[in-house]
Amino acid sequence: MANLPDAAPLPVGHADNPHTWSDYYDLMQGRPPRETLLRSLSLFDAEAETAGLERFTGFAVDIGCGEGRDTAELVRRGWRVLAMDGEPEAIARLQSRPELQAAIAQNLLETREQRFEELILPENLDLINASFCLPFCPPDEFPALWQTLTHALRPGGRMSGQLFGDRDSWAAYDRMTHHTRAQVEALLQPFTIEMLEEEAHPGKTATGEDKFWHIFHWVIRK
Numbered sequence: 199m200a201n202l203p204d205a206a207p208l209p210v211g212h213a214d215n216p217h218t219w220s221d222y223y224d225l226m227q228g229r230p231p232r233e234t235l236l237r238s239l240s241l242f243d244a245e246a247e248t249a250g251l252e253r254f255t256g257f258a259v260d261i262g263c264g265e266g267r268d269t270a271e272l273v274r275r276g277w278r279v280l281a282m283d284g285e286p287e288a289i290a291r292l293q294s295r296p297e298l299q300a301a302i303a304q305n306l307l308e309t310r311e312q313r314f315e316e317l318i319l320p321e322n323l324d325l326i327n328a329s330f331c332l333p334f335c336p337p338d339e340f341p342a343l344w345q346t347l348t349h350a351l352r353p354g355g356r357m358s359g360q361l362f363g364d365r366d367s368w369a370a371y372d373r374m375t376h377h378t379r380a381q382v383e384a385l386l387q388p389f390t391i392e393m394l395e396e397e398a399h400p401g402k403t404a405t406g407e408d409k410f411w412h413i414f415h416w417v418i419r420k
């Protein structure tokens with residue numbers, strides 16, 4: 199393990215962290231969809247309205263979907279969804295959500311247990327949603343992951359999500375990926391940046407440890 203400042207709490211998913219992804223999923227139960235997903239969906243709907251349609255419904259991949267707070271919103275709005283996560287428990291929890299049963303039965307919602315390091319995506323996606331998951335990709339795998347994601351979007355498609363900044367407490371861990379603002383801007387620059395917000399402040403992890411958060415929230419259009 200890298201040299202860690204005493205103050206850095208262990209990331210969820212770290213082998214030495216007594217809190218597991220299972221604890222995290224428990225804590226996320228009943229939480230609303232992420233703001234970045236909602237922004238992305240409102241931008242699609244605004245385009246649809248301009249074209250005289252009531253709303254846009256397309257095909258989305260929700261990567262690092264967790265227990266499904268964002269997938270549930272996509273399904274509720276009539277999107278077809280492929281939800282993916284590296285943790286079997288995330289997929290099992292998502293599949294057992296009562297409000298998703300009809301979509302599963304009608305093949306409007308598919309799930310796949312897959313890690314970022316082996317990610318294979320369908321082509322021509324309308325939306326890739328990547329809420330609070332990309333920083334958990336190991337740094338040496340991140341460039342290939344970003345290439346896979348951006349390649350899979352159709353022209354006019356969107357991606358929404360978060361990257362963690364270099365001042366985030368978890369930047370101390372060499373198996374997580376963090377970016378400076380300049381690096382975030384360079385990643386997003388080939389696309390139309392429809393939202394880019396940075397937050398940096400002391401706070402707590404979902405499981406209650408003190409942590410400095412440095413987060414970039416973004417929506418891009420290809």
Ligand SMILES: C[S@@+](CC[C@H](N)C(=O)[O-])C[C@H]1O[C@@H](n2cnc3c(N)ncnc32)[C@H](O)[C@@H]1O
Nearest residue numbers: 262263264283284285288313314329330331334
């Ligand atoms: C912080 S949770 C976010 C879950 C959900 N998207 C949300 O916004 O609440 C990160 C998710 O990424 C998944 N994850 C972490 N590392 C991964 C990897 N290498 N490959 C695939 N999924 C991974 C975890 O299993 C977890 O469900």
